[in-house]
Amino acid sequence: MSLSYTIKEGFSGFARARLAAFTSVATITISLLLLGIFFVVTINTSRIVILIKEKVEMEAFLQEPVTRQQINELRQSILKIEGVESVIFISKEEAAAIFKKEFGEDIASVLDFNPLPPSYKIFLKDDYKNSKNANEVYANIKTLKGVDDVIYRKDLIEFLEKRTRIINLIGLIVGIIVGISAIFLVSNTIRLAIYSKRKIIQTMKLVGATRWFIRMPFLLEGIIQGVLGGIISCLILYSILGISSAWFTSELKEFLKIDFHIYGLLFILGIVLGFLGSIISVRKFIGESVIN
Amino acid sequence: MVTMKNVSFSFNGQAVLTNVNLNIPNGEFVSLVGETGIGKTTLLRLIYMDLFPEKGFVIVGKFNSVSIKKKEIPYLRRTIGVVFQDFKLLEDRNIFENVAFALQVTGVSRKEIQKRVLRVLADVGLSHKRSNIPHELSGGEQQRVVIARALVNEPMIILADEPTGNLDPATAMEILDLLKQINSRGTAILLATHNYDLVRKSGSRIIQIKDGTITKVTDLSNL
Numbered sequence: 202m203s204l205s206y207t208i209k210e211g212f213s214g215f216a217r218a219r220l221a222a223f224t225s226v227a228t229i230t231i232s233l234l235l236l237g238i239f240f241v242v243t244i245n246t247s248r249i250v251i252l253i254k255e256k257v258e259m260e261a262f263l264q265e266p267v268t269r270q271q272i273n274e275l276r277q278s279i280l281k282i283e284g285v286e287s288v289i290f291i292s293k294e295e296a297a298a299i300f301k302k303e304f305g306e307d308i309a310s311v312l313d314f315n316p317l318p319p320s321y322k323i324f325l326k327d328d329y330k331n332s333k334n335a336n337e338v339y340a341n342i343k344t345l346k347g348v349d350d351v352i353y354r355k356d357l358i359e360f361l362e363k364r365t366r367i368i369n370l371i372g373l374i375v376g377i378i379v380g381i382s383a384i385f386l387v388s389n390t391i392r393l394a395i396y397s398k399r400k401i402i403q404t405m406k407l408v409g410a411t412r413w414f415i416r417m418p419f420l421l422e423g424i425i426q427g428v429l430g431g432i433i434s435c436l437i438l439y440s441i442l443g444i445s446s447a448w449f450t451s452e453l454k455e456f457l458k459i460d461f462h463i464y465g466l467l468f469i470l471g472i473v474l475g476f477l478g479s480i481i482s483v484r485k486f487i488g489e490s491v492i493n
Numbered sequence: 494m495v496t497m498k499n500v501s502f503s504f505n506g507q508a509v510l511t512n513v514n515l516n517i518p519n520g521e522f523v524s525l526v527g528e529t530g531i532g533k534t535t536l537l538r539l540i541y542m543d544l545f546p547e548k549g550f551v552i553v554g555k556f557n558s559v560s561i562k563k564k565e566i567p568y569l570r571r572t573i574g575v576v577f578q579d580f581k582l583l584e585d586r587n588i589f590e591n592v593a594f595a596l597q598v599t600g601v602s603r604k605e606i607q608k609r610v611l612r613v614l615a616d617v618g619l620s621h622k623r624s625n626i627p628h629e630l631s632g633g634e635q636q637r638v639v640i641a642r643a644l645v646n647e648p649m650i651i652l653a654d655e656p657t658g659n660l661d662p663a664t665a666m667e668i669l670d671l672l673k674q675i676n677s678r679g680t681a682i683l684l685a686t687h688n689y690d691l692v693r694k695s696g697s698r699i700i701q702i703k704d705g706t707i708t709k710v711t712d713l714s715n716l
């Protein structure tokens with residue numbers, strides 16, 4: 202098989218069927234752009250959920266009055282509880298300082314005394330950062346002697362758990378739909394492009410071209426279209442994110458963060474789409490009989 | 494050499510060919526007549542193995558329809574030149590490239606392609622139109638290009654399916670003369686046509702498809 206023939210025919214497909222080639226590239230670009238936006242949204246959503254979950258912590262308030270020895274004993278008891286990663290002691294004075302930071306007023310000057318009890322901030326091990334396990338830890342701490350009350354954002358964890366399951370499910374479904382439509386769209390477009398070349402395929406078969414000889418230029422053309430679609434969609438996605446992040450608040454910007462791997466992924470997916478699209482559609486026409 | 498032995502073929506349950514036997518030795522000119530839609534094209538397709546017999550077998554050179562592998566079919570087709578009524582020339586390339594196409598496909602060197610294409614274009618009298626696009630040529634000229642393309646692979650047989658169907662009588666005669674000339678140099682010809690006038694002047698063995706079988710025609714006045 203002559204390589205120069207394959208390359209020449211592969212590239213000349215663009216010149217011979219400009220509209221068809223343009224449509225294929227545009228279709229690949231749009232499909233990749235949809236996939237890219239989908240990736241950005243889902244990846245960032247799950248990243249933010251993880252970020253919030255990371256912050257899950259408990260605070261155990263101590264009964265007053267309490268001695269230094271009791272405080273140390275309690276530290277040991279809390280650390281012994283399964284699932285506890287580490288603890289930080291917050292004294293009455295520190296609690297007052299935090300209060301002042303949050304409300305801008307000195308609690309001691311408002312009430313003439315400091316009502317804030319000392320506490321332990323408790324950080325959980327990763328395996329325990331879910332509602333079921335966190336609840337166990339919570340119950341265990343609460344039974345400890347010297348602990349007055351334990352608080353943690355139980356509702357938030359349960360909310361996130363429920364929602365992440367739904368968000369993941371929606372993400373999966375949307376991802377499958379976008380992926381399938383991309384392949385469908387691209388193979389249909391390329392099929393149309395190749396349909397216009399039925400005559401040349403039939404003639405090739407008639408004069409004794411092997412299947413690979415017929416297929417190669419189309420596959421090369423598909424790959425070239427994929428490369429172009431990949432590059433264009435990356436540029437568009439980059440511009441969209443760049444322009445829109447100027448308008449968004451910093452919270453919304455969190456959802457637009459993008460890893461450069463995604464551009465690489467889109468580029469590779471473009472090649473895969475172009476290749477698959479042309480292999481699927483050229484198969485159909487090579488399989489046809491010479492006359493129809 | 495082409496041989497068909499007890500070949501039967503049907504389309505959608507309707508028998509087209511039944512127990513057909515045919516033998517075309519090397520270098521023979523055979524005309525195949527019969528009304529339109531009677532199965533002439535089907536018979537040709539069985540020879541270049543675009544279709545396969547339901548019963549019996551077809552032998553073309555060293556290829557047998559029973560034992561041929563899918564990937565061997567291109568190599569079979571390189572030993573056959575096919576000429577259609579509708580020309581099947583590629584509009585996106587010129588005459589030289591259309592003929593060269595048949596050789597590029599088989600991996601012949603560029604130099605050899607040039608030599609053989611120019612020679613075969615000279616044979617069909619179209620050297621001067623090598624740079625034209627197919628639609629710039631007359632019907633007769635386009636058919637000559639198709640014949641040149643069929644010939645450039647130096648096939649052992651040319652299958653011509655109504656090659657004069659779209660041409661006026663004078664041009665049709667020219668095409669027949671060209672085929673006879675090719676035949677005189679040793680290439681077998683199977684000419685399928687319902688142009689009985691042409692057949693009468695071909696001076697070839699004449700066979701007829703009727704009711705799914707092949708019969709030899711001896712009395713031309715019956716046609």
